[in-house]
Amino acid sequence: MPIREQQRLDPVEREGIIAREAVSFFAEHGFEGQTRELAKRLQITQPLLYRYFPSKDALIERVYQEVFVGRWRPSWEKIITDRSVPLEARLIQFYREYAEVILTYEWIRLFMFAGLKNLGLNARYLKMLRERAFEKLVEEIRLEYGRPSIRDLPITVLEIEMVWGLHAAIFYLGVRKFIYSMPLETDVNSIIDAKVATFLSGIHTVLPAKETV
Amino acid sequence: MPIREQQRLDPVEREGIIAREAVSFFAEHGFEGQTRELAKRLQITQPLLYRYFPSKDALIERVYQEVFVGRWRPSWEKIITDRSVPLEARLIQFYREYAEVILTYEWIRLFMFAGLKNLGLNARYLKMLRERAFEKLVEEIRLEYGRPSIRDLPITVLEIEMVWGLHAAIFYLGVRKFIYSMPLETDVNSIIDAKVATFLSGIHTVLPAKETV
DNA sequence: ATTATTATTTATCGATTGATCAACAAAGAG
DNA sequence: CTCTTTGTTGATCAATCGATAAATAATAAT
Numbered sequence A, B: 001m002p003i004r005e006q007q008r009l010d011p012v013e014r015e016g017i018i019a020r021e022a023v024s025f026f027a028e029h030g031f032e033g034q035t036r037e038l039a040k041r042l043q044i045t046q047p048l049l050y051r052y053f054p055s056k057d058a059l060i061e062r063v064y065q066e067v068f069v070g071r072w073r074p075s076w077e078k079i080i081t082d083r084s085v086p087l088e089a090r091l092i093q094f095y096r097e098y099a100e101v102i103l104t105y106e107w108i109r110l111f112m113f114a115g116l117k118n119l120g121l122n123a124r125y126l127k128m129l130r131e132r133a134f135e136k137l138v139e140e141i142r143l144e145y146g147r148p149s150i151r152d153l154p155i156t157v158l159e160i161e162m163v164w165g166l167h168a169a170i171f172y173l174g175v176r177k178f179i180y181s182m183p184l185e186t187d188v189n190s191i192i193d194a195k196v197a198t199f200l201s202g203i204h205t206v207l208p209a210k211e212t213v
Numbered sequence C: 001a002t003t004a005t006t007a008t009t010t011a012t013c014g015a016t017t018g019a020t021c022a023a024c025a026a027a028g029a030g
Numbered sequence D: 001c002t003c004t005t006t007g008t009t010g011a012t013c014a015a016t017c018g019a020t021a022a023a024t025a026a027t028a029a030t
Helices: A009-029 A035-042 A047-053 A056-069 A075-081 A087-102 A105-117 A121-144 A157-179 A189-204 B011-029 B033-042 B046-052 B056-069 B073-079 B087-102 B104-117 B121-144 B159-180 B188-206
Strands: none
Touching: A009 A035, A009 A047, A009 A105, A009 B121, A035 A047, A035 B159, A056 A105, A056 B011, A075 A087, A087 A105, A087 A157, A105 A121, A105 A157, A105 B104, A121 A157, A121 A189, A157 A189, A157 B104, A189 B188, B011 B046, B011 B104, B033 B046, B033 B087, B033 B121, B046 B073, B056 B087, B056 B104, B056 B121, B073 B087, B073 B121, B073 B159, B073 B188, B087 B104, B087 B121, B087 B188, B104 B121, B104 B159, B121 B159, B159 B188
16 A cells, blocks of 8 residues: 655755756766656656756756765865875875765766766866865975975976876776776775875976976 | 769768768767768768668667777787887887877777767777787786796786776876867877886886795 | 645647658669 | 669658646645
8 A cells, every 4th residue: 555655845855856866867877868767766757857957957057066066075175285194194095085986986977978078067177176186285295395386386287297197097997987887806995095105106206306496 | 063963972982981970970979969960961861871871879880890999900919029129118109009099089989988878898898908908018017027927827906907007097188188178288108108117117016926936 | 624835747849869761863784 | 875773862750858838636824
């Protein structure tokens, strides 16, 4: 008898449920996934989606917000700049926590779907990542090695490229797992630790000269 | 007057033209791109596509062949194993040539579209890459450092993971450029040279012990 | 208990999409 | 020049998709 009664939910709750399921749904099928199929997964009818979101694009925009904005942790910026902790430990902690968020089925696939569709979303996100993480990170490295601040001597292409390399190594783990469907045979954290170590031992070669006066 | 006469081409030629344009078209729009739009780019009518390919999926399958099978160069395997050339030079030459092929708009995007759609294509391709390149590469490194052959001592997860890291760094350049639409500020070859150097200087730490009796 | 509000469903529209079939036209065979 | 072959097009089908409007039913208000 109690198979399933019709649900009549509070609008805020319903909207949240739809948004959450949309994240999972579009991550799986891409943004060309059909609203009817999404509705079926939600056990509601398709027109009801349009009661809560004016269009499919609006729903997709909400998915972006939910994942790429909503999952950013401001505490990460503090981790990087907390000079009471050794630099390597800071990097490891940051990348471990960051990896925990982006190395998920939803994050990786949605980011790639968004890129292929191309609105400026990815470039915009990565610009933010550069400002909030990459640049702070290089500044800390400069300080560690007794080099001038990035305020006095702008970040070089090579420095940023080294950071990109580290970022790529981690991100690609997610690509292998969630896009290529290849099981990872290794512990992610240990890879991160190793990559951070190699990164730090290699970066001094591209740092600007010590004396610049 | 000579605006455009109706073309009546030889079937083999027409099929080739369609296949080539399909590569470009699906790389841009993904596999959900419409056959009518593809036909318009070819300046033919949409039903003509079905004279040469029984279905859209068959055309897509042809695109896979064209790009992922057709662009592989057997000479790459020779480059890696040519012991008359120093190891680092071999790696640099291989990765420069390989990058020249895969770091293109069509290759990168089609590979990603295929991954997200997921047939086993990507895993299959990467399995081939592992066998034809990665494993040979590790074997050469083992030899260079006086370690046992991979026939005697199987490749370790860490060794492969190091190669993945190098691969990721290069592949990600293409992702940034062709999926995120971010202009690369650096010369690709110089990045490859640097990555290969870092790779080689780091790999000995994960190589198996010298004495294994 | 009756009414008002609104969350949800049913029915449907208009546009799009992969695919099919008969008609047309360009080239070669005789 | 006529006939045959076949590359190409025009017309159209059936299914699918985002979106809209009216009908229904659950909850709150009086």
